[in-house]
Every structure is written in C-alpha cells, then in structure tokens.
Amino acid sequence: xxxxxxxxxxxxxxxxxxxxxxxxxxxxxxxxxxxxxxxxxxxxxxxxxxxxxxxxxxxxxxxxxxxxxxxxxxxxxxxxxxxxxxxxxxxxxxxxxxxxxxxxxxxxxxxxxxxxxxxxxxxxxxxxxxxxxxxxxxxxxxxxxxxxxxxxxxxxxxxxxxxxxxxxxxxxxxxxxxxxxxxxxxxxxxxxxxxxxxxxxxxxxxxxxxxxxxxxxxxxxxxxxxxxxxxxxxxxx
Numbered sequence: 043x044x045x046x047x048x049x050x051x052x053x054x055x056x057x058x059x060x061x062x063x064x065x066x067x068x069x070x071x072x073x074x075x076x077x078x079x080x081x082x083x084x085x086x087x088x089x090x091x092x093x094x095x096x097x098x099x100x101x102x103x104x105x106x107x108x109x110x111x112x113x114x115x116x117x118x119x120x121x122x123x124x125x126x127x128x129x130x131x132x133x134x135x136x137x138x139x140x141x142x143x144x145x146x147x148x149x150x151x152x153x154x155x156x157x158x159x160x161x162x163x164x165x166x167x168x169x170x171x172x173x174x175x176x177x178x179x180x181x182x183x184x185x186x187x188x189x190x191x192x193x194x195x196x197x198x199x200x201x202x203x204x205x206x207x208x209x210x211x212x213x214x215x216x217x218x219x220x221x222x223x224x225x226x227x228x229x230x231x232x233x234x235x236x237x238x239x240x241x242x243x244x245x246x247x248x249x250x251x252x253x254x255x256x257x258x259x260x261x262x263x264x265x266x267x268x269x270x271x272x273x274x275x276x277x278x279x
Contacts, residue, residue: 043200048080051200055193059171063108071108072171073097077201078113079162086139088270091165091203092131094247095183095211096174107173116161124150128161130248133259135160142267145259165201169194169211187214204240205266209247230261234269241269 043051052074059072075097077083101107122128129151136157137143151157170186187194195218198206208215212233216222219242226233231253232245243265246253 043084043202045080045084048077048084048200052076052080055197058193063172068172069104069106070172071106073099073108073110073112073168073173075112075167075171076197077165078116082163083165083201086163088138088204088241088266089165089202090135090138090163090205090207090266091167091198091201093198093206093208093211093215094127094166094168095178095209096168096170096172096186098127098175099173101173112166112168116158116166118158122151122158122161124152127247127249129157130255130258131164131166132157132161133255134248134262135164137259137263138266139163142263145256145263148259165203167194167197169214183211184214187211191218205243205269206240207243207245207262209245210250212242212244229265231257232261232265234265236269241266 055076056072056074059074063070063072083089097112099107116122116128122132132151133145133148136148137145139160148154148157169183169190171190194215198218206219213223219237219240221235221237221242225235225237226244227235232243234241234243236242243262245262246258248258250258
C-alpha cells in the first residue's frame with residue numbers, strides 16, 4: 043500500500059462510519075482510528091497494530107460525544123500523561139523501536155517527548171467506534187464486533203501489520219485470523235502464536251491495572267523481539 047492509497051482508505055472508512063451513525067440515528071458520532079502517522083508506519087518495522095475494545099470519553103448520561111480522531115490526538119494534539127492505556131502502549135512502542143530497551147531505561151512520557159512520539163509508528167483500531175466507559179461490557183463489545191466485522195477486517199487487511207496486539211479481545215478474531223485457542227503459547231502475562239508470518243499476541247488490555255507496567259511492557263517486547271530477531275526494527279526514533 044502506498045501513502046496515497048492509505049490516505050484514501052482512511053477517508054473512505056471514516057466517511058462510512060459517519061454515514062452509518064446518521065442512518066442509525068446514533069446519539070454519538072464516531073471516534074475514528076487507524077494509522078497514527080502513515081509516513082512513519084510505512085517506514086517502520088515491525089509494523090504493529092493494536093486491537094482494543096472501545097475509546098473512552100468522559101460523558102454525562104445522555105450527553106452526545108464522539109467526532110474526534112485518535113490518530114490526531116496521539117500524533118500530538120493531546121497529551122497522554124504518565125499512566126493509563128496509551129502510556130503503556132507508548133512505553134512498549136518506544137522499547138520496540140529503540141532496540142528493545144528495557145522498561146527501566148525509559149523515561150516518563152512527560153519527561154521525554156519521544157515516548158509519546160513513538161505512537162506515531164503504530165496502527166490502532168477499536169472494535170467499538172463510539173465513546174465508551176472506563177469499564178467495557180463484553181456482550182456489547184461482542185455485538186459491535188459482529189456489526190463491524192467486515193469493516194474491521196478491511197482495516198487489518200489494508201494495514202498489513204507484522205504484529206497484532208489484541209487487548210483482551212483476540213478471541214473475537216480467531217476465525218478471521220485462522221487460529222484457535224490451542225494455538226497460543228503462554229509467555230508471562232500474555233499468549234501468542236505465529237500464523238502465516240504474522241505474530242498474534244493475546245495480551246491483557248493495556249489499561250488493566252493489576253499487572254505492573256514494567257511486567258506488561260517487558261513481556262510484550264520480549265515476545266516481539268524473539269519473533270523479529272531476523273528482521274531488525276527501526277532504531278532510534
């Protein structure tokens with residue numbers, strides 16, 4: 043895929059989401075996702091795509107929300123702070139794209155702008171494209187997967203990632219990826235398998251607080267480093 047093709051695809055997907063929201067008379071507008079920075083994603087190896095449940099947006103009951111872009115936010119429009127979902131993703135990304143450095147050597151995101159900037163090298167899609175709450179309803183996420191399945195698979199096929207990291211939802215995609223539960227190998231706090239040259243990781247959601255941040259990041263980077271040993275990553279972002 044070229045940059046122009048990916049830009050066209052992103053516009054097409056976003057237009058489709060807003061059209062569906064209007065047709066369904068949704069209270070909320072979509073929160074769009076995808077590649078954070080197309081140029082950097084294309085220049086990066088391994089190409090990493092995160093699959094998460096839903097975007098969080100603090101809203102009062104009955105309040106309309108949405109109509110903002112996760113790629114724009116993570117590319118610098120917003121700040122991620124030193125804790126939370128995006129920060130754990132940033133620490134993992136920084137390690138991967140800087141020689142798989144250990145978590146202990148990474149500065150806080152607020153101290154080193156390169157930490158948040160590392161997110162510009164990844165792709166990020168949610169199953170649910172509308173505002174969610176701090177705690178997800180599994181039945182609701184399943185329903186959104188069923189409704190969005192074709193669209194989600196178009197995104198994954200178009201981005202052609204080398205590594206897919208699923209935050210607690212890999213089971214939704216078993217049939218799509220041609221894998222099953224028994225294919226997964228345990229490695230610390232996560233599970234993984236390789237299918238047709240792609241690494242699939244079944245990790246806890248990065249917002250899951252019961253695992254130490256250091257454990258979460260180092261477990262991810264260890265598995266990706268092992269898989270990518272013959273294909274060195276982009277270093278020194």
